[in-house]
Amino acid sequence: MNAVVPCTSSVSIGPQRFVVVYAIEGNEEQARAKAIDLCFEQTVEFPETLVPERLIREGVVGRLDSLDRRDERSFLAAVSFAGDAATGDLTQWLNMVMGNTSLKPGIRVERIDLGPTAAAFRGPRFGRAGLRELLGVFDRPLLCTALKPMGLPVGDLADLAYRFASGGIDLIKDDHGLADQRFCRFEDRVSHCAAAVARANRETGLRCRYLPNVTAGPDQMPRRATFAKDCGAGGLLMSPGLCGFEAMRQLADDDVLALPILSHPAFQGGFIASPNSGFSHHALFGQIPRLAGADATIFPNFGGRFSFSREDCIALAAGTGAPMAGIRPIFPVPAGGMSVAQVHELAAAYGSELIILVGGGLFRAGPDLAENCRALLQIARQFPS
Amino acid sequence: MNAVVPCTSSVSIGPQRFVVVYAIEGNEEQARAKAIDLCFEQTVEFPETLVPERLIREGVVGRLDSLDRRDERSFLAAVSFAGDAATGDLTQWLNMVMGNTSLKPGIRVERIDLGPTAAAFRGPRFGRAGLRELLGVFDRPLLCTALKPMGLPVGDLADLAYRFASGGIDLIKDDHGLADQRFCRFEDRVSHCAAAVARANRETGLRCRYLPNVTAGPDQMPRRATFAKDCGAGGLLMSPGLCGFEAMRQLADDDVLALPILSHPAFQGGFIASPNSGFSHHALFGQIPRLAGADATIFPNFGGRFSFSREDCIALAAGTGAPMAGIRPIFPVPAGGMSVAQVHELAAAYGSELIILVGGGLFRAGPDLAENCRALLQIARQFPS
Numbered sequence: 004m005n006a007v008v009p010c011t012s013s014v015s016i017g018p019q020r021f022v023v024v025y026a027i028e029g030n031e032e033q034a035r036a037k038a039i040d041l042c043f044e045q046t047v048e049f050p051e052t053l054v055p056e057r058l059i060r061e062g063v064v065g066r067l068d069s070l071d072r073r074d075e076r077s078f079l080a081a082v083s084f085a086g087d088a089a090t091g092d093l094t095q096w097l098n099m100v101m102g103n104t105s106l107k108p109g110i111r112v113e114r115i116d117l118g119p120t121a122a123a124f125r126g127p128r129f130g131r132a133g134l135r136e137l138l139g140v141f142d143r144p145l146l147c148t149a150l151k152p153m154g155l156p157v158g159d160l161a162d163l164a165y166r167f168a169s170g171g172i173d174l175i176k177d178d179h180g181l182a183d184q185r186f187c188r189f190e191d192r193v194s195h196c197a198a199a200v201a202r203a204n205r206e207t208g209l210r211c212r213y214l215p216n217v218t219a220g221p222d223q224m225p226r227r228a229t230f231a232k233d234c235g236a237g238g239l240l241m242s243p244g245l246c247g248f249e250a251m252r253q254l255a256d257d258d259v260l261a262l263p264i265l266s267h268p269a270f271q272g273g274f275i276a277s278p279n280s281g282f283s284h285h286a287l288f289g290q291i292p293r294l295a296g297a298d299a300t301i302f303p304n305f306g307g308r309f310s311f312s313r314e315d316c317i318a319l320a321a322g323t324g325a326p327m328a329g330i331r332p333i334f335p336v337p338a339g340g341m342s343v344a345q346v347h348e349l350a351a352a353y354g355s356e357l358i359i360l361v362g363g364g365l366f367r368a369g370p371d372l373a374e375n376c377r378a379l380l381q382i383a384r385q386f387p388s
Numbered sequence: 389m390n391a392v393v394p395c396t397s398s399v400s401i402g403p404q405r406f407v408v409v410y411a412i413e414g415n416e417e418q419a420r421a422k423a424i425d426l427c428f429e430q431t432v433e434f435p436e437t438l439v440p441e442r443l444i445r446e447g448v449v450g451r452l453d454s455l456d457r458r459d460e461r462s463f464l465a466a467v468s469f470a471g472d473a474a475t476g477d478l479t480q481w482l483n484m485v486m487g488n489t490s491l492k493p494g495i496r497v498e499r500i501d502l503g504p505t506a507a508a509f510r511g512p513r514f515g516r517a518g519l520r521e522l523l524g525v526f527d528r529p530l531l532c533t534a535l536k537p538m539g540l541p542v543g544d545l546a547d548l549a550y551r552f553a554s555g556g557i558d559l560i561k562d563d564h565g566l567a568d569q570r571f572c573r574f575e576d577r578v579s580h581c582a583a584a585v586a587r588a589n590r591e592t593g594l595r596c597r598y599l600p601n602v603t604a605g606p607d608q609m610p611r612r613a614t615f616a617k618d619c620g621a622g623g624l625l626m627s628p629g630l631c632g633f634e635a636m637r638q639l640a641d642d643d644v645l646a647l648p649i650l651s652h653p654a655f656q657g658g659f660i661a662s663p664n665s666g667f668s669h670h671a672l673f674g675q676i677p678r679l680a681g682a683d684a685t686i687f688p689n690f691g692g693r694f695s696f697s698r699e700d701c702i703a704l705a706a707g708t709g710a711p712m713a714g715i716r717p718i719f720p721v722p723a724g725g726m727s728v729a730q731v732h733e734l735a736a737a738y739g740s741e742l743i744i745l746v747g748g749g750l751f752r753a754g755p756d757l758a759e760n761c762r763a764l765l766q767i768a769r770q771f772p773s
Contacts, residue, residue, distance in 0.1 A: 269490070
């Protein structure tokens, strides 16, 4: 019946492949069947019986490289895909890794091995070492906080930014809900907050950076990033679950902007809602933002107001630093209701190659915000890197 | 302690609010606590004790309008949010609906009531009636198929397009894995396939439309959409899970393009992987693509190779057509391994306001593809709308 599907010539497809390791539920026979199905579903999306044999031979169809028992109920399937089919655009790349298969239960992306296809990606412009260089901080975890709550007038947000910077915070990000609201316009906020941080830096001699939230649609995001850069903002906050990972990659790769990027996990929870579907924390919050050019990845820490386990978080942090075909390591940023008192716990769990993000907790320690920041800084200095 | 957080003046926030109905697991006390927590988490992201009271009074913080028992283990919480805080940008709008809360288990978006905030959205340009008008088909379900498999040379894809169009298919979409691969360049494919469909239309007198896949990053997508339009393509395929819903909204709202949009569910599976988290099928595949301007929404049908239940699919289809503050109804497009023989079942489940998408199944019916299409058309005509 194949004759009904034409395939008149070979396609020019390179030999470079990357490997995705999927955890698949079932006994060996079931897992193998699901893995083979996945090789077709994620590429030709066509019944095996109808696919011109040439497409299998040429490697357009995914290849099951190995299938190994994972535990009593599941297997690990290593599937390779052609780099030329996935392209260097993360919309198509992610589509190949998990597009349709995300809609099927019992299959989870555990980790990705880019191999020679890594050449299609620049990864983070700065990474851990580059961000430390920008900030001039080499001997302790970095400190980050957030401008909030949404609803404050711009002047109050700028005042907060000034006090955080005066107190020695390294990175001040917008809360990810600060967009371009009528009551707090992007340009108004960003220009005032960037100026407030610059003023504090002149007084302290430090190099605090302000990272406004530029998450928006394709027509606004590049414009906002440029505006931020022109105001002197020192980086960008983006939520790739909302604007797409490829949008992040494009801003990261922009040589005129050349700003560090902080990735926020908003709207990505679906992929870790079930332990047997979606992505591992390691891949979703560790490897993928790194591939998309983030220099640091925010995630909900264990013990905060979210529900990630300690084990999830440690595996996630490993994804930020493990060798990845030459792509730079990035900072893990555990967050979500952290208090100043938890810094010891964070350093114990993650080591000192870490950004400590304390938001509301910074207000709780005492009435003088800059003083609270300095106290946090003192604690962070106890953990030399 | 509030004095530490400045709030020197009121913000100018309009009274228009929209309502999100969340299903929340727990007993009444637990559900109420989670619902109130959500009102803060999704807006000010700040502990209630630290939020300046003015932000609550002015409505920046979400409001729990009602809490009703859903079943023995869960409640329905209706939470309203300020339209001015969510803005008309779907990145921020979705962030407010489910950004951080997506990372918490046991909370699911059931449905959305836009109320007066609907004025911020144009919704679908065509919708059901407009798409029928474009195609000149008023008396039966519409027919759709896909150009695939990935890996075919452009000439073969164009040949398929010609045969599908000759056989009377209304809408021919790219497979969602056809991007801009080295072995099948976007511009080459789109120009040849659009020309093939135009040639068939000249011969048949029909109005078949070709919808290329324009899913890509912000720098490429608008350019590809414009190229497609200039080639005579009759619509666009987009996967908003990969490129973002706001990117879809912007192309839908583009008055120069003015093309119908077909939404593909790739990479959205995480949100329906757990029955107690993420989104209902009704909201995710019915209401939200409609809000983002899609004219039709593809989803995996029950009984195919995916795992949506019949109940999920019927609720989803209801989300495409139920009254939604003046936003046009759109077509449900059940898909995923449909065969010609299943048309009766589809029409029985969804009625005739439906797009029937048959991919690989069209090849199976017999060796002459155009003849297979004509047979499908004959069956569809048995279900007058």
